[in-house]
Amino acid sequence: MLRKKEGGAAVNPKLKKILSAAFIVLSLSLVFIVAFSNPELGDAWQALQQMSWGWIGCLFLCWGFYVGFESLGTLIYLRRQGYTLSFWRSLGATLIGFYYSNITPGASGGQPMQVYTLRKAGVSVGYGTVAITVRFICNQFMACLISLVLFLVNRDFVYAQLGDAIWFVRIGWLINFAAVPLVLLSAFRRMFIQRVVQGLIGFLARIRLIREPETTIARVSEILDTYHTAMKELMRSAGRILVQLLCSALSMLGLMGTTVFVYCAFGQTGTALHRVLTLSALLFISASYTPLPGASGAQEGGFLLYFKGVFQNGTIGLALLIWRFFTYYLFLLIGALTLLLAKIPSRRAEKNKAREENRQDGEGEEEKR
Secondary structure (H helix, E strand, O other), rough: OOEOOOOOOOOOOOHHHHHHHHHHHHHHHHHHHHOOOOOOOOOOHHHHOOOOHHHHHHHHHHHHHHHHHHHHHHHHHHHHOOOOOOOHHHHHHHHHHHHHHHHHHHHHHHHHOOOOOOOOOOOOOHHHHHHHHHHHHHHHHHHHHHHHHHHHHHHHHHHHHHHHHHHHHHHHHHHHHHHHHHHHHHOOHHHHHHHHHHHHHHHHHHOOOOOOOHHHHHHHHHHHHHHHHHHHHHHHHHHHHHHHHHHHHHHHHHHHHHHHHHHHHHHOOOOHHHHHHHHHHHHHHHHOOOOOOHOOOOOHHHHHHOOOOOOOOHHHHHHHHHHHHHHHHHHHHHHHHHHHHHHHHHHHHHHHHHHHHHHHHHHHHHHOO
């Protein structure tokens, strides 16, 4: 169904979903082409069959580390605020957030959907926003710190391996690190954010996208008050910040360590594992700011560029396929399944409500007779 903005063109919400799905299918197709068309690799299927299942199991553990500690960080913060949230609820919100992050440009849909999912679990929008913001800041900080430390330890190797591509690392590091003070600034400049929000709501009211601007401003102000107070409270507790940073460190290492276990699964030798981890961390920093869904294109191209010569005997294409599955496509699969499971209770509730309304209507008709 088309929805038309005042003075603008018609916007079809389904079109965005179709384009995102088409982009994902296209990127997956290109990865398969790269994986199975390498002339250096005699039999790609045989190479896949010879992979060590033990290392494949470690890849699933890496995925679990990343998702698990991200969920744990959110859970710990919210429980300190008095919310009796279960780990599985937090995990579900995290998986749904990852799913929307990977299908929307610039990961723009992930955090709002996490807040929305937490809201359905009984967490206020203000505290839900703070929880997601804290996770974002800690993840950005630890990703920058880990990549910087690994770069300094393996500086000569990185320069020799990447050459002029080192500029992608520098730009990516600056962009990722800049997000930390910018988000903190928005958290503590309460009146500035209030004026920006009021201006935005006023604009939306003028183009008739918001009918009751005063009510909307009051609701948003309440959320901002909660957000501002909670952030100031958190900043006064060094112990709680350290716990969040620890969760982020373990989560980031789980994600970045995926490449190390892909390297081991193919039985590769010749490059020290800590150097493989270094390249993986630098790739994450370099490509994560790309505005395409799942940073597609930059991730695949970066992998082929950064790990050229590291994966030998023509295995780099297959390594890309396995790595991308565990760092992208698995999130789509599990996230979509989680989203479907989350909708089952609400659909049952709607059906039960409809049945109850029909029953009451029937009883009313009988009384009239």
